[in-house]
């Protein structure tokens with residue numbers, strides 16, 4: 001196993017289980033990353049932790065500097081990323097409180113800096129990286145790492161859905177009922193705002209990337225009940241506490 005980074009999402013911006021050795025802040029060719037990257041160990045394994053939205057959830061999904069985050073994780077030697085994403089459920093089996101390890105992505109975002117390979121000589125990644133490249137993104141999430149994680153959840157007796165298509169929207173607003181209908185017709189099971197361009201950038205830098213998606217609400221129009229931000233936040237907090245406590249064992253298992 002190489003070096004793992006955990007990217008925390010909404011409700012996961014502190015990581016009490018991490019024994020912290022250092023906090024890293026470094027300029028990148030792409031500007032500032034979301035905040036200090038904590039370096040330490042979890043369950044006896046070296047690990048880095050980066051809260052995607054920064055301290056106090058400063059950056060909404062469309063303002064996160066995904067390139068700076070992923071570039072710096074690569075620079076620090078990261079070979080695999082476990083990303084946490086909160087999502088809305090579309091498919092009936094993906095109800096609130098479900099943990100999903102998605103398998104595919106459809107990207108509906110716009111206007112985000114989404115590639116290292118935009119032909120910009122000044123931001124060249126250096127030797128081994130051409131300025132223009134078209135990476136194979138057939139499998140956005142790392143297959144072996146996904147399978148291992150699914151096995152870990154099963155063996156720990158924790159219900160997990162080990163498949164699913166994640167539709168990534170631009171946000172920060174939630175979707176209309178018609179948008180969700182369309183996303184559903186496209187084949188998405190889940191909807192969130194943060195897996196892209198993060199997963200694509202990790203692929204460009206050859207880092208294995210997996211998502212632990214936590215369903216915190218029914219997507220717009222799926223349930224008769226109106227969406228309540230208070231309920232969503234309570235569901236986020238409840239689930240994140242539980243899942244964080246599993247991470248020492250998960251990292252030991254991987």
Ligand code: HPA
Pocket residue numbers: 086087088089169174175191192193216217218219220
């Ligand atoms: N839509 C988009 N992103 C989300 C949702 C949603 O319903 N819930 C949590 N993140």
